[in-house]
Amino acid sequence: MAGTLYVVSTPIGNLEDLTYRAVRVLSEVDIVACEDTRHSQKLLNHYGLKTKTVSYHEHNERGRAEELLASIKSGLDVAIVSDAGTPGISDPGFLVVRTALDAGLRVVPIPGPTALVSALVVSGLPIDEFFFAGFLPARSGARRTRLADLAVIPSTLVFYEAPHRIVASLEDAREILGEREAVVARELTKLHEEILRGRLSELAALFYQAAHEPRGEMVVMIDRNVILSADEDTKSEYNVASIVAGFEAEGFDARSALKKSARQLGISRDEAYRRLTAERSRGKP
Numbered sequence: 585m586a587g588t589l590y591v592v593s594t595p596i597g598n599l600e601d602l603t604y605r606a607v608r609v610l611s612e613v614d615i616v617a618c619e620d621t622r623h624s625q626k627l628l629n630h631y632g633l634k635t636k637t638v639s640y641h642e643h644n645e646r647g648r649a650e651e652l653l654a655s656i657k658s659g660l661d662v663a664i665v666s667d668a669g670t671p672g673i674s675d676p677g678f679l680v681v682r683t684a685l686d687a688g689l690r691v692v693p694i695p696g697p698t699a700l701v702s703a704l705v706v707s708g709l710p711i712d713e714f715f716f717a718g719f720l721p722a723r724s725g726a727r728r729t730r731l732a733d734l735a736v737i738p739s740t741l742v743f744y745e746a747p748h749r750i751v752a753s754l755e756d757a758r759e760i761l762g763e764r765e766a767v768v769a770r771e772l773t774k775l776h777e778e779i780l781r782g783r784l785s786e787l788a789a790l791f792y793q794a795a796h797e798p799r800g801e802m803v804v805m806i807d808r809n810v811i812l813s814a815d816e817d818t819k820s821e822y823n824v825a826s827i828v829a830g831f832e833a834e835g836f837d838a839r840s841a842l843k844k845s846a847r848q849l850g851i852s853r854d855e856a857y858r859r860l861t862a863e864r865s866r867g868k869p
């Protein structure tokens with residue numbers, strides 16, 4: 585009879601955050617497939633687990649998935665773990681799961697930590713709906729294009745970010761999404777855990793001042809587009825002219841103010857221009 589593939593969440597910093605069930609599964613399976621065996625060995629040692637480990641990572645995941653599949657088909661139980669948190673969440677794991685499912689094998693989740701959920705629940709931002717966008721592109725051009733795509737999503741936006749890019753990403757977000765409330769959750773579950781709240785520009789300035797080299801692991805959360813997510817009554821109070829006027833008051837020229845307003849409203853620039861002209865002819869501000 586074929587074995588089972590377990591997808592096991594492991595701590596994101598604090599070694600105590602491994603569930604009883606995860607400990608049992610990691611001790612009972614035949615193989616623990618690790619993103620990095622040396623890294624996960626520390627966790628296994630902490631719990632006195634002696635299970636055999638093999639490595640899988642993004643560079644060998646496809647080949648390794650076939651090998652793991654063969655092991656499971658032969659009746660062995662396999663657990664996959666990543667360096668931290670939940671496999672597959674901005675980490676390798678997806679291919680192994682997909683391959684096992686395609687082969688008709690049983691795949692069982694062993695729930696536990698993931699940085700984005702831990703960050704969201706203490707953010708104070710609305711979490712009834714959120715959009716997790718993984719890591720933003722490293723290059724500013726691609727990052728800004730991605731942010732422009734995300735600008736119209738009426739949910740809290742969540743990203744993972746590397747410390748050396750935090751200032752540039754917050755500044756690009758401010759530029760593309762407009763000023764919004766945001767939260768950066770840093771070093772969750774670790775000694776220097778810190779939750780920083782403020783507007784995008786304030787947080788960018790804070791990290792810029794922080795010795796120019798912010799440290800640690802970070803989750804960035806940005807409040808939803810308040811215009812798009814407003815109820816219909818509130819929405820009707822917004823007109824293109826007042827949003828354009830807001831941007832012009834911030835110092836943007838008429839062309840940029842219109843472009844930014846269109847983005848905030850989730851409409852094309854042509855549509856924004858048509859509405860602006862109509863509003864002005866009706867005598868709105």
Ligand code: SAM
Pocket residue numbers: 596597666668669670671672673674675697698699700743744745746769770771772773774801802803
């Ligand atoms: N699989 C992991 C999960 O379930 O959260 C994510 C792995 S991803 C390669 C690593 C990124 O997750 C970090 O760059 C950071 O953005 C975020 N992260 C991981 N641990 C964190 C922590 N303790 N505090 C804040 N962010 C963390």
